[in-house]
Amino acid sequence: MTTTLDDIALISGPSARSRAYAQRTIAAGILPGTVLYQPGEEWRWDGPEVIDVDVKGDGNPVKFLPNETARTTLARADVISYELTTAPIDDDANLALFAELSAEVLIFSGYRTGILRKAAFDIGKRFLHVHGGYVPDYRGSTTFYYSILTDGLMGASVIWMDSGIDTGPVLARRKYPVPLGIDIDYVLDPLVRADTLVNVLTHRSQTGEWPESEHLSAGSGETFHKIHPVLKHLALRRSGLVQSGRR
Amino acid sequence: MNYPYTGRDLFAEPESYAYAKCDGADFLNEWQESRRDAMDALAIRARERQIEDRTERDAPPVDAIKLQSLLHEKPICIVLLEPWIVKFEVFGRLFAWYRDDGRRHPDSPTASLATYILFAERLCETAEEFGSLKHLSILLKVCDALASQPATTFQVDEAANLIALLNREALLVANIAETE
Numbered sequence: 001m002t003t004t005l006d007d008i009a010l011i012s013g014p015s016a017r018s019r020a021y022a023q024r025t026i027a028a029g030i031l032p033g034t035v036l037y038q039p040g041e042e043w044r045w046d047g048p049e050v051i052d053v054d055v056k057g058d059g060n061p062v063k064f065l066p067n068e069t070a071r072t073t074l075a076r077a078d079v080i081s082y083e084l085t086t087a088p089i090d091d092d093a094n095l096a097l098f099a100e101l102s103a104e105v106l107i108f109s110g111y112r113t114g115i116l117r118k119a120a121f122d123i124g125k126r127f128l129h130v131h132g133g134y135v136p137d138y139r140g141s142t143t144f145y146y147s148i149l150t151d152g153l154m155g156a157s158v159i160w161m162d163s164g165i166d167t168g169p170v171l172a173r174r175k176y177p178v179p180l181g182i183d184i185d186y187v188l189d190p191l192v193r194a195d196t197l198v199n200v201l202t203h204r205s206q207t208g209e210w211p212e213s214e215h216l217s218a219g220s221g222e223t224f225h226k227i228h229p230v231l232k233h234l235a236l237r238r239s240g241l242v243q244s245g246r247r
Numbered sequence: 248m249n250y251p252y253t254g255r256d257l258f259a260e261p262e263s264y265a266y267a268k269c270d271g272a273d274f275l276n277e278w279q280e281s282r283r284d285a286m287d288a289l290a291i292r293a294r295e296r297q298i299e300d301r302t303e304r305d306a307p308p309v310d311a312i313k314l315q316s317l318l319h320e321k322p323i324c325i326v327l328l329e330p331w332i333v334k335f336e337v338f339g340r341l342f343a344w345y346r347d348d349g350r351r352h353p354d355s356p357t358a359s360l361a362t363y364i365l366f367a368e369r370l371c372e373t374a375e376e377f378g379s380l381k382h383l384s385i386l387l388k389v390c391d392a393l394a395s396q397p398a399t400t401f402q403v404d405e406a407a408n409l410i411a412l413l414n415r416e417a418l419l420v421a422n423i424a425e426t427e
Contacts, residue, residue, distance in 0.1 A: 146380050149423060225336040228387035229252065229269035230278050231380060234423050236270055243272045 002026070002077070003205045006033035009103035010079075011089060012070045014042040018109040020190030021197060022070035024062065026077055028198045030205050034103050035074050035081045042069050045186060055191050057177035064191055070109075089127075090120040099123040107197070108161075116161060127161040128200075130193040134173050135159070136221025139166040144189055145227045145235040148178055152238070154188065156196040160213060165223055169213035172200045180240030250274075250281035257392035258357065261339020264388070275424065281394065282413055288398035289413075292406040311344035311352040315362045323369045325377075331366060332385055339392075341366065360401055363393055364408050371415050383419050390416050 010025075010032040012018040025031065045066035052061040074081070084094055089108065098106060108129045116127065133143030134155025144154050157173035159166060176192050203211050227235070236242040252262055271277075307313045314331070330349055335341055343362065344355035358366075370386040373379055393409055401409060 146384075149380055222381060224381050225332070225385065226264050227380075228384040228391075229264060229267035230275065230387055230420060231384050231423070232267060233269040233274045234420075237424075242270050242274075 002029045002031055004031045004033055005201065005205060006102070007104045008032045008107060008201075008204075009034040009036055009098075009101055009105070010074075010107045010109060011036045011038065011084075012074070012109055013038040013087070014040040014069070015109070015190075016043060016045070016066060016186040017190040017193060018070040019066065019068060019073070020064060020194040021107070021109040022073040023064065023068065024191070024194035024198050025201060026073060027062070028202055030198070030201045031074075031077050031079055032103075032107065033080065034101060035070070035079045036084055036097070036106075037071065037081060038084050038087045040087060043186075047183065051182070051187055053182055053187060053191055054179055055176060055188075055195050057179070062191065062195075064187060066186060090116045092119070095119060095123050098125055101125075115163065115165060118163065121163070128171075128197075129159050129161050129168075130197050131157045131159055131166045132189050132193055133157065133166070133224075134175055135166055135170060136216045138224065139221055140224035142227040142232070143224050144184055144192075145232050146224050148184075148235045148238055149231065151175075152178060154178055154192050156193045158196055158200045164218055167216075167218040169215050171211045171213050172196055174199070178239055182239075183241070184236070184239060250277040252391045253281055253285070253395040255395060257395040258340050258363075262388070262391065263339075275420075279417070282390075282417060285394040285398070286410050286413055289401065289406040289410050292398040292401055293403055293410060295403055307344045308352065308354060310346065311355065312347060313344055314341060314358060315343070315365060318362065318365045318369055323372065325373060328369055328373065328382075332370075332382075335366070335385065335389065360393065360396065361405055363389060364405055364412060367393065367412055368408075371412060371419070374419055375415070380423075383416075386416055386419075 010021065012022065012035050047066065049065060049067060051064045051066065053064060054061045082097065084097070086093055088094070103125070105126050105128055108127060120127065131139070133139065133147060135157040138147050138155060147153055147155055154176045155174065156176070157166070158171040159168040160171065162168035174196050176195070178188070182188050200211055233242060317327070331341060341358040341362065342351040342355040343358050344352035346352050367386055367389040370382045370389065374383040374386055390413060394413070398406060
């Protein structure tokens, strides 16, 4: 049985993350009431067409089809859709469209999803973002790689967006093992975020309520910047994606 | 393929490190070789005689705060280091003088190589003391930019300081690589 959450709109881009969100929410029997497609050329994956990933490390792998676009997945489910004419979420034209929607909550999954300008918070909607890191320990950019090197784990946090970097109230956060040999940027990152999102949407679907959010101090934890390639290389080696070179 | 992040003047044209291709098996070796080449050139420079007196070069206006003076404070506080980290990450460069509101002084030149070396030393100390990968990551970027400069642009003492710094950087990276 599938439940449609009419008060939720998914902002979908031509990205692996949007594909993972679409595929995993539908697999969980949940649909957004509306989908808003960002413009842009669809990304193409050169690896296997179907990937089985044990995201939670519990022996129950999930299937991911990296080349199946979110449009394809959501069109099969007849989700109402709109085309955005410009990518930045807080562009005036997009905010005007969002304001007219009946959906009260907009889930980010596309691109150009950095800090929102103040006008975005004045349209009477809430923005839900899944950050690829366990906050507050891992705020900011490329935190997967930092946490792989430090803890041997990945993380994701579902956040009500505010004006800071990953500082909004947290609805759910979770840590995940790192299965060896699975691409991080285009497979693990999207699937880990999708899994945490599905947990939140399942709660919303079953109870009619959003999980109680945690307010973590903006000053706590650490905000990271784009990881240097040498450290990223070491994280890829630790994830079984690169062999050690000549000594 | 050679290490790709020191091939141009990174202070003049900062590197974004977006979509970094670093999955080659020899990437780490290429980085190490690049750093060894830089240290070899700096070692030649460090053996030369001092040729320039810089005592007046960085004199700031009265309403300016000198970044080098802030970075000289010891022990450096992580919180006080943070604004300079953010500026370097966002703009890829620092300036010599700032106003007390944190903005660059309008008359300021860009930071000197000595200031960047000092900034890198503070990052290195933080990475060493706290095992901070965040600070190591930024240290690697600052060292890329320093290694992108011709060795002859450094003063003799700066060249010696930078060699010492690059050795400490190498040790920090080796410690992570060895834990695999």
